[in-house]
Amino acid sequence: MKTLVIVAHPQLENSDVQPFFREAIADFPDVTWHPLTSSFDVLEEQKLLISNDRIIFEFPLYWYSAPALLKQWLDDVFTMKFTTGNRYALAGKELGIVVSTGDKERSFRAGEEEQFTISELMRPYQALAGKARMRYLPVLAVYQFLYLSPDEQQRLMIRYQQYLTNPKFEHFSEQSEWFQEQLRKRIQTNETTAPELEQILNLIQDNQDELDDLQWNLSELKKEEDS
Secondary structure (H helix, E strand, O other), X not given: XXXXXXXXXXXXXXXXXXXXXXXXXXXXXXXXXXXXXOOOOHHHHHHHHHOOOEEEEEEEOEOOEOOHHHHHHHHHHOOHHHHOOOOOOOOOOEEEEEXXXXXXXXXXXXXXXXXXXXXXXXXXXXXXXXXXXXXXXXXXXXXXXXXXXXXXXXXXXXXXXXXXXXXXXXXXHHHHHHHHHHHHHHHHHOOOOHHHHHHHHHHHHHHHHHHHHHHHHHHHHHHHHHO
Protein backbone atom coordinates (compact mmCIF):
# COMPACT_ATOMS: atom_id res chain seq x y z
CA MET A 1 0.00 0.00 0.00
CA LYS A 2 1.28 3.45 -0.95
CA THR A 3 0.27 6.51 1.04
CA LEU A 4 0.30 10.18 0.06
CA VAL A 5 0.28 12.78 2.85
CA ILE A 6 -1.02 16.14 1.64
CA VAL A 7 0.34 18.59 4.21
CA ALA A 8 -1.57 21.88 4.22
CA HIS A 9 0.14 24.17 6.69
CA PRO A 10 0.65 27.84 5.72
CA GLN A 11 3.46 28.22 8.30
CA LEU A 12 5.08 24.82 8.11
CA GLU A 13 8.46 26.08 9.29
CA ASN A 14 6.87 27.22 12.58
CA SER A 15 4.89 24.06 13.23
CA ASP A 16 5.67 21.85 16.22
CA VAL A 17 3.67 18.77 15.29
CA GLN A 18 4.54 18.52 11.57
CA PRO A 19 8.28 17.88 12.05
CA PHE A 20 7.28 15.21 14.59
CA PHE A 21 5.03 13.56 12.01
CA ARG A 22 7.61 13.77 9.25
CA GLU A 23 10.24 12.16 11.43
CA ALA A 24 7.77 9.44 12.41
CA ILE A 25 7.47 8.18 8.83
CA ALA A 26 11.09 8.79 7.75
CA ASP A 27 11.78 5.03 7.56
CA PHE A 28 8.64 4.15 5.61
CA PRO A 29 9.52 4.17 1.89
CA ASP A 30 5.91 3.76 0.74
CA VAL A 31 4.81 7.04 2.34
CA THR A 32 5.16 10.27 0.37
CA TRP A 33 5.27 13.50 2.37
CA HIS A 34 3.86 16.26 0.16
CA PRO A 35 3.67 19.80 1.62
CA LEU A 36 1.46 22.13 -0.39
CA THR A 37 2.54 25.51 -1.67
CA SER A 38 0.56 28.23 -3.39
CA SER A 39 2.03 27.16 -6.75
CA PHE A 40 1.50 23.67 -8.18
CA ASP A 41 0.91 21.79 -11.43
CA VAL A 42 -2.63 20.39 -11.48
CA LEU A 43 -1.84 17.45 -13.78
CA GLU A 44 1.19 16.45 -11.69
CA GLU A 45 -0.88 16.61 -8.52
CA GLN A 46 -3.53 14.40 -10.11
CA LYS A 47 -0.90 11.88 -11.21
CA LEU A 48 0.44 11.79 -7.67
CA LEU A 49 -3.03 11.09 -6.30
CA ILE A 50 -3.63 8.30 -8.79
CA SER A 51 -0.31 6.62 -7.96
CA ASN A 52 -1.20 6.19 -4.26
CA ASP A 53 -3.74 4.03 -2.44
CA ARG A 54 -4.33 5.99 0.76
CA ILE A 55 -4.65 9.79 0.63
CA ILE A 56 -4.20 11.76 3.86
CA PHE A 57 -5.14 15.41 4.31
CA GLU A 58 -3.02 16.74 7.16
CA PHE A 59 -3.54 20.23 8.57
CA PRO A 60 -4.06 22.39 11.68
CA LEU A 61 -7.64 23.32 12.50
CA TYR A 62 -8.38 26.88 11.35
CA TRP A 63 -11.80 28.14 12.40
CA TYR A 64 -13.38 24.68 12.28
CA SER A 65 -11.91 23.82 8.89
CA ALA A 66 -8.63 23.46 7.01
CA PRO A 67 -6.39 26.38 6.03
CA ALA A 68 -7.22 28.10 2.74
CA LEU A 69 -4.18 26.41 1.21
CA LEU A 70 -5.98 23.06 1.14
CA LYS A 71 -9.24 24.58 -0.14
CA GLN A 72 -7.47 26.21 -3.09
CA TRP A 73 -5.65 22.98 -3.90
CA LEU A 74 -8.89 21.00 -3.75
CA ASP A 75 -10.73 23.49 -5.97
CA ASP A 76 -8.03 23.27 -8.63
CA VAL A 77 -7.04 19.58 -8.46
CA PHE A 78 -10.36 17.87 -7.72
CA THR A 79 -12.03 18.90 -10.94
CA MET A 80 -15.41 17.36 -11.80
CA LYS A 81 -13.90 15.58 -14.80
CA PHE A 82 -11.15 14.07 -12.65
CA THR A 83 -13.16 13.34 -9.52
CA THR A 84 -16.45 12.19 -11.05
CA GLY A 85 -17.33 12.63 -14.73
CA ASN A 86 -16.54 9.48 -16.67
CA ARG A 87 -13.34 8.78 -14.77
CA TYR A 88 -13.84 8.60 -11.01
CA ALA A 89 -10.05 8.58 -10.92
CA LEU A 90 -9.89 8.09 -7.14
CA ALA A 91 -12.60 5.45 -6.80
CA GLY A 92 -11.61 2.68 -4.39
CA LYS A 93 -8.85 4.70 -2.77
CA GLU A 94 -8.92 5.76 0.89
CA LEU A 95 -9.19 9.27 2.30
CA GLY A 96 -7.99 10.02 5.81
CA ILE A 97 -7.77 13.22 7.88
CA VAL A 98 -5.04 14.12 10.37
CA VAL A 99 -6.03 17.34 12.09
CA SER A 100 -4.28 19.11 14.96
CA THR A 101 -5.68 21.69 17.34
CA GLY A 102 -4.47 23.61 20.35
CA ASP A 103 -7.77 23.04 22.15
CA LYS A 104 -8.55 20.29 24.62
CA GLU A 105 -10.24 17.11 23.44
CA ARG A 106 -13.13 17.51 25.87
CA SER A 107 -13.96 20.90 24.33
CA PHE A 108 -15.16 19.13 21.18
CA ARG A 109 -18.33 17.61 22.61
CA ALA A 110 -21.99 18.50 22.54
CA GLY A 111 -22.65 21.00 25.31
CA GLU A 112 -18.98 21.91 25.69
CA GLU A 113 -17.13 24.98 24.45
CA GLU A 114 -16.82 23.98 20.78
CA GLN A 115 -20.23 22.22 20.62
CA PHE A 116 -19.26 19.73 17.91
CA THR A 117 -16.89 16.77 17.68
CA ILE A 118 -13.94 16.84 15.33
CA SER A 119 -15.58 14.11 13.25
CA GLU A 120 -18.66 16.29 12.81
CA LEU A 121 -16.57 19.28 11.77
CA MET A 122 -14.78 17.14 9.17
CA ARG A 123 -18.03 16.05 7.48
CA PRO A 124 -17.30 17.99 4.24
CA TYR A 125 -14.34 15.68 3.62
CA GLN A 126 -16.51 12.66 4.28
CA ALA A 127 -18.95 14.02 1.71
CA LEU A 128 -16.06 14.52 -0.73
CA ALA A 129 -14.95 10.93 -0.24
CA GLY A 130 -18.47 9.71 -0.92
CA LYS A 131 -18.75 11.80 -4.06
CA ALA A 132 -15.40 10.51 -5.34
CA ARG A 133 -16.29 6.89 -4.40
CA MET A 134 -13.44 6.73 -1.94
CA ARG A 135 -13.41 4.97 1.44
CA TYR A 136 -13.44 7.52 4.25
CA LEU A 137 -11.27 6.67 7.27
CA PRO A 138 -11.90 7.65 10.89
CA VAL A 139 -10.33 11.02 11.67
CA LEU A 140 -7.02 11.07 13.54
CA ALA A 141 -7.21 14.15 15.75
CA VAL A 142 -4.28 15.55 17.75
CA TYR A 143 -5.18 17.74 20.70
CA GLN A 144 -2.67 20.08 22.37
CA PHE A 145 0.47 18.42 21.05
CA LEU A 146 2.78 20.67 23.09
CA TYR A 147 1.23 19.39 26.33
CA LEU A 148 1.73 15.71 25.54
CA SER A 149 4.13 13.79 27.76
CA PRO A 150 6.96 11.77 26.14
CA ASP A 151 4.92 8.57 26.59
CA GLU A 152 1.88 10.19 25.02
CA GLN A 153 3.98 11.40 22.10
CA GLN A 154 5.33 7.88 21.63
CA ARG A 155 1.80 6.46 21.51
CA LEU A 156 0.78 9.18 19.07
CA MET A 157 3.73 8.34 16.83
CA ILE A 158 2.68 4.70 16.65
CA ARG A 159 -0.96 5.63 15.99
CA TYR A 160 0.17 7.96 13.23
CA GLN A 161 2.46 5.38 11.65
CA GLN A 162 -0.31 2.81 11.65
CA TYR A 163 -2.82 5.30 10.30
CA LEU A 164 -0.54 5.88 7.31
CA THR A 165 0.88 2.40 6.70
CA ASN A 166 -1.40 -0.28 8.18
CA PRO A 167 -4.14 -1.34 5.72
CA LYS A 168 -6.35 -2.48 8.63
CA PHE A 169 -5.29 -0.15 11.45
CA GLU A 170 -8.80 -0.23 12.95
CA HIS A 171 -8.52 -3.91 13.97
CA PHE A 172 -6.61 -4.89 17.10
CA SER A 173 -5.18 -8.10 15.63
CA GLU A 174 -3.90 -6.19 12.60
CA GLN A 175 -2.39 -3.53 14.87
CA SER A 176 -0.54 -6.25 16.76
CA GLU A 177 0.71 -7.87 13.55
CA TRP A 178 1.87 -4.50 12.22
CA PHE A 179 3.78 -3.81 15.43
CA GLN A 180 5.42 -7.23 15.30
CA GLU A 181 6.51 -6.61 11.72
CA GLN A 182 8.12 -3.30 12.71
CA LEU A 183 9.99 -5.05 15.53
CA ARG A 184 11.26 -7.72 13.13
CA LYS A 185 12.63 -5.03 10.83
CA ARG A 186 14.40 -3.29 13.70
CA ILE A 187 15.87 -6.58 14.93
CA GLN A 188 17.36 -7.19 11.49
CA THR A 189 18.92 -3.73 11.24
CA ASN A 190 20.05 -3.06 14.81
CA GLU A 191 22.31 -5.66 16.39
CA THR A 192 22.79 -3.62 19.58
CA THR A 193 19.15 -3.69 20.65
CA ALA A 194 18.20 -6.94 18.90
CA PRO A 195 18.12 -9.15 22.06
CA GLU A 196 15.88 -6.71 23.92
CA LEU A 197 13.60 -6.29 20.92
CA GLU A 198 13.34 -10.06 20.49
CA GLN A 199 12.14 -10.38 24.09
CA ILE A 200 9.45 -7.77 23.43
CA LEU A 201 8.46 -9.51 20.20
CA ASN A 202 8.17 -12.90 21.92
CA LEU A 203 6.03 -11.39 24.67
CA ILE A 204 3.67 -9.79 22.14
CA GLN A 205 3.41 -13.05 20.19
CA ASP A 206 2.63 -15.03 23.34
CA ASN A 207 -0.07 -12.53 24.35
CA GLN A 208 -1.51 -12.60 20.83
CA ASP A 209 -1.67 -16.41 20.92
CA GLU A 210 -3.57 -16.25 24.23
CA LEU A 211 -5.95 -13.67 22.78
CA ASP A 212 -6.55 -15.80 19.68
CA ASP A 213 -7.35 -18.80 21.89
CA LEU A 214 -9.75 -16.72 23.96
CA GLN A 215 -11.52 -15.41 20.86
CA TRP A 216 -11.84 -18.96 19.50
CA ASN A 217 -13.32 -20.20 22.78
CA LEU A 218 -15.79 -17.31 22.84
CA SER A 219 -16.87 -18.05 19.28
CA GLU A 220 -17.42 -21.72 20.16
CA LEU A 221 -19.50 -20.75 23.20
CA LYS A 222 -21.61 -18.48 21.02
CA LYS A 223 -22.19 -21.30 18.55
CA GLU A 224 -23.39 -23.52 21.41
CA GLU A 225 -25.74 -20.83 22.67
CA ASP A 226 -27.19 -20.27 19.19
CA SER A 227 -27.70 -23.98 18.51
